Amino acid sequence: MSDPRRAVPRTDAVLADPRLARAGAELGRTTVKEVVTDTLERCRRGELAPGDVVDAVVDALPVAATSLRPVINATGVLVHTNLGRAPLSAAAVRALAVAAGPTDVELDLATGRRGPRGRGALTALAAAVPDAGGVHVVNNGAAALALVALALAAGRTVVVARGEMVEIGDGFRIPELLESVGAQLREVGTTNRVRTQDYADAVDDRTAFVLKVHPSNFVVSGFTSSVAVADLAGLPVPVVADIGSGLLSPHPRLPAEPDAATALRAGAAVVTASGDKLLGGPQCGLLLGRADLVHRLRRHPFARAVRADKLTLAALEATLTGPPPPVALALAADADALLARARSVAAALAGVVAATAARSVAAVGGGGAPGVELASAAVTLPVALAGPLRAGVRPVVGHVERGALLLDLLAVPPEDDPALVEAVRAAAGGR
Numbered sequence: 001m002s003d004p005r006r007a008v009p010r011t012d013a014v015l016a017d018p019r020l021a022r023a024g025a026e027l028g029r030t031t032v033k034e035v036v037t038d039t040l041e042r043c044r045r046g047e048l049a050p051g052d053v054v055d056a057v058v059d060a061l062p063v064a065a066t067s068l069r070p071v072i073n074a075t076g077v078l079v080h081t082n083l084g085r086a087p088l089s090a091a092a093v094r095a096l097a098v099a100a101g102p103t104d105v106e107l108d109l110a111t112g113r114r115g116p117r118g119r120g121a122l123t124a125l126a127a128a129v130p131d132a133g134g135v136h137v138v139n140n141g142a143a144a145l146a147l148v149a150l151a152l153a154a155g156r157t158v159v160v161a162r163g164e165m166v167e168i169g170d171g172f173r174i175p176e177l178l179e180s181v182g183a184q185l186r187e188v189g190t191t192n193r194v195r196t197q198d199y200a201d202a203v204d205d206r207t208a209f210v211l212k213v214h215p216s217n218f219v220v221s222g223f224t225s226s227v228a229v230a231d232l233a234g235l236p237v238p239v240v241a242d243i244g245s246g247l248l249s250p251h252p253r254l255p256a257e258p259d260a261a262t263a264l265r266a267g268a269a270v271v272t273a274s275g276d277k278l279l280g281g282p283q284c285g286l287l288l289g290r291a292d293l294v295h296r297l298r299r300h301p302f303a304r305a306v307r308a309d310k311l312t313l314a315a316l317e318a319t320l321t322g323p324p325p326p327v328a329l330a331l332a333a334d335a336d337a338l339l340a341r342a343r344s345v346a347a348a349l350a351g352v353v354a355a356t357a358a359r360s361v362a363a364v365g366g367g368g369a370p371g372v373e374l375a376s377a378a379v380t381l382p383v384a385l386a387g388p389l390r391a392g393v394r395p396v397v398g399h400v401e402r403g404a405l406l407l408d409l410l411a412v413p414p415e416d417d418p419a420l421v422e423a424v425r426a427a428a429g430g431r
């Protein structure tokens with residue numbers, strides 16, 4: 001037998017294949033070359049026949065010129081921070097493709113003059129929250145809060161309950177954010193309890209506003225009390241409510257989750273929220289509230305530093321005006337329908353791997369509705385598949401519970417079920 005390495009094709013010969021030349025034009029030659037190099041290495045190790053190299057490269061090429069991979073979220077966590085929070089609706093994806101080119105984001109096509117930036121998105125947001133006298137959009141929830149603190153409270157004090165001095169994730173702490181832009185915190189109450197009188201005693205002529213923060217990723221129970229926005233609204237300073245997850249109006253399945261309309265009606269002067277949690281849109285920060293205050297925020301020099309880009313504005317508008325985004329659909333999903341889907345996925349895997357369907361419990365996650373259990377269903381698989389599923393062409397991330405791998409369907413759109421079956425087949429080596 002001759003040395004198998006002799007038969008390994010040369011890199012430029014592989015790159016010259018018409019399919020790979022086309023891929024080079026779409027994805028960039030560097031990306032294609034990297035995949036070719038890796039694939040030839042496998043061929044050299046004898047894992048791949050020389051005649052299969054081009055097919056293997058085509059299979060391994062990314063779908064777009066990004067190292068980010070499209071992942072199936074079978075974690076049972078609806079808004080998963082590590083998976084990019086809310087997936088966009090198809091309508092939002094189309095909108096951002098439209099906005100990608102030259103677009104009238106800041107031009108009035110009727111007059112040919114400069115127009116208000118992101119008018120469509122802001123109009124849609126104002127229509128969705130009629131209680132807001134003014135609306136504005138920035139990069140993310142943290143930027144929204146930073147802008148409020150900078151514009152209204154630099155060098156002054158912000159009164160906030162000790163039990164609401166929260167850390168959101170990855171070391172991001174709300175009190176540190178406020179201090180970083182020059183606001184001084186005046187903490188009131190204890191970890192578990194605060195009363196209206198505590199706030200009233202703390203408010204003085206240096207107070208810029210009272211901040212009400214939704215503890216969006218934990219619950220305190222037992223001997224606890226907090227003060228509602230309606231009660232804070234009687235104080236002689238504005239109330240800023242950081243509601244976090246971005247529900248614009250009450251959601252029947254999440255009765256304890258604050259929403260913008262309710263907070264504004266209760267008397268909040270400004271509400272801040274994220275766009276990519278329960279609203280189900282792109283990463284952005286929403287500012288809703290009194291027209292005069294929102295106007296001040298928009299005109300503040302720092303507003304430019306946290307300006308939302310045109311892609312975000314387009315996707316936000318489509319999220320607000322288009323069909324319900326995946327997060328909203330998942331929140332409305334029926335547990336029996338999820339179980340039926342889990343059964344048919346398990347049935348499609350019969351003979352491939354030991355798969356069973358079972359009811360499960362999913363969570364909202366990502367800074368929203370802490371402690372809420374969402375009735376769901378999952379496909380149970382051998383835990384050994386967890387790694388291969390993450391490493392597949394279309395990675396699937398599940399979660400391990402009591403020694404089994406659960407693929408929870410709540411956050412998986414039904415149209416992805418066939419891809420899920422395909423991914424498990426490939427991971428189980430049953431292709």
Ligand SMILES: *Cc1c(COP(=O)(O)O)cnc(C)c1O
Nearest residue numbers: 140141142214216243244274367
């Ligand atoms: C998520 C969250 C934030 C931060 O919002 P980002 O969009 O992640 O910047 C701030 N406050 C609360 C209460 C949150 O839940």
